[in-house]
Amino acid sequence: MEADQGNKIKLAQRDQDSVGVMMGHETRLGYIEGRLESFATKADIKDLEGKMAVSDQRILTHVSEAIGKQTKWILVSIIVPFFVAIIGWSILFIQLFKK
Known part of the structure; x- marks a missing residue:
């Protein structure tokens, strides 16, 4: 019974650690997205999308x-x-009919 209780506690701690790690990842992703949004303006993004479209068209043309x-x-x-x-x-037929 005590071993079962110990296993439940270990599983609960592991789950809690996993949730903490996931929250840490989400926080980092949010930070990165915020930095990207502050770094690139909408015009920059549209320009980049336009360049990507031109590049894709060139690739399709070459292919x-x-x-x-x-x-x-x-x-x-x-x-x-x-x-x-x-x-x-x-x-062959010409040679055969000559004879």
């Missing part, structure tokens, strides 16, 4: 261009062997 190039190379790598085969068959 779409790269995908386009790769798609072209894939199509070329599929189509060229067919043309080579057709040319080879043509030469």
Whole structure:
């Protein structure tokens, strides 16, 4: 019974410590958010959002261009062997019909 009571006390202390740690984290986060709000104005934030949007658009443009190039190379790598085969068959048939 005393061991059970001791375990309950330890669990309660651990829970209380966890709550204290979480409150400490929330306090630090609130402090950091307050510092950020005092540091950056709304204009700064809008400017940063605009720069991020431009950066995202550039990335999308580069990615779409790269995908386009790769798609072209894939199509070329599929189509060229067919043309080579057709040319080879043509030469073969020409050689066969000459005799």
